[in-house]
Amino acid sequence: DQQVKQNSPSLSVQEGRISILNCDYTNSMFDYFLWYKKYPAEGPTFLISISSIKDKNEDGRFTVFLNKSAKHLSLHIVPSQPGDSAVYFCAAYKDSSYKLIFGSGTRLLVRP
Amino acid sequence: NAGVTQTPKFQVLKTGQSMTLQCAQDMNHNSMYWYRQDPGMGLRLIYYSASEGTTDKGEVPNGYNVSRLNKREFSLRLESAAPSQTSVYFCASSPLGLTEAFFGQGTRLTVV
Numbered sequence: 666d667q668q669v670k671q672n673s674p675s676l677s678v679q680e681g682r683i684s685i686l687n688c689d690y691t692n693s694m695f696d697y698f699l700w701y702k703k704y705p706a707e708g709p710t711f712l713i714s715i716s717s718i719k720d721k722n723e724d725g726r727f728t729v730f731l732n733k734s735a736k737h738l739s740l741h742i743v744p745s746q747p748g749d750s751a752v753y754f755c756a757a758y759k760d761s762s763y764k765l766i767f768g769s770g771t772r773l774l775v776r777p
Numbered sequence: 778n779a780g781v782t783q784t785p786k787f788q789v790l791k792t793g794q795s796m797t798l799q800c801a802q803d804m805n806h807n808s809m810y811w812y813r814q815d816p817g818m819g820l821r822l823i824y825y826s827a828s829e830g831t832t833d834k835g836e837v838p839n840g841y842n843v844s845r846l847n848k849r850e851f852s853l854r855l856e857s858a859a860p861s862q863t864s865v866y867f868c869a870s871s872p873l874g875l876t877e878a879f880f881g882q883g884t885r886l887t888v889v
Contacts, residue, residue: 669819671819674817699877706882706883707882707883708781708867708869708880708881708882708883709820709867709880710880711877711878711879714877754819754820756820763808763810763825763827763833764822764825764835764836765810765822765878766822766836767812767819767820767821768819769817769818769819770819
């Protein structure tokens with residue numbers, strides 16, 4: 666039972682355009698949602714998070730949107746840069762739990 | 778500041794052999810985790826240690842054991858390696874709670 670799903674294995678966008686990465690979840694009890702970025706041969710690095718009591722969080726070029734009724738979140742990257750090319754993982758957890766549940770990842774390619 | 782350090786980076790084992798993956802963090806974090814990453818599966822939690830002296834099972838604990846040696850170190854042991862344990866293993870640590878977990882660079886393990 667996959668509680669966090671990233672249905673698009675890959676995404677290709679032109680440099681300067683918007684990248685939108687999507688994530689769906691099934692557990693309505695999740696309190697926090699996070700996005701991690703991973704380059705080859707490196708560990709994942711934290712990018713941005715959002716609490717379930719908010720619907721938007723912004724950090725520079727990165728914005729995460731949360732739609733609780735649809736159990737859906739998305740990461741927007743504007744403008745996209747070639748250095749953003751990486752695998753992006755969506756993750757979620759319930760407060761007081763130590764189990765961070767990851768999606769399967771989306772590989773983003775930003776074309777120069 | 779080294780962050781989270783994993784050793785070794787690469788390992789090849791024969792079926793039935795045992796080995797221990799080492800992890801150390803220098804950020805004074807309370808919680809530590811072991812994940813495995815398989816193609817198309819994202820990261821799955823094997824074991825975690827919420828604080829020094831405690832360990833708990835994650836999503837996929839079978840075939841593994843862990844030891845929280847002290848606040849800095851959390852090791853993962855494969856007693857009798859199987860080909861199904863071929864994977865990339867990541868150790869992570871976090872302050873109290875999971876608002877941001879820091880990952881090591883990973884150990885690529887192949888069991889033949």
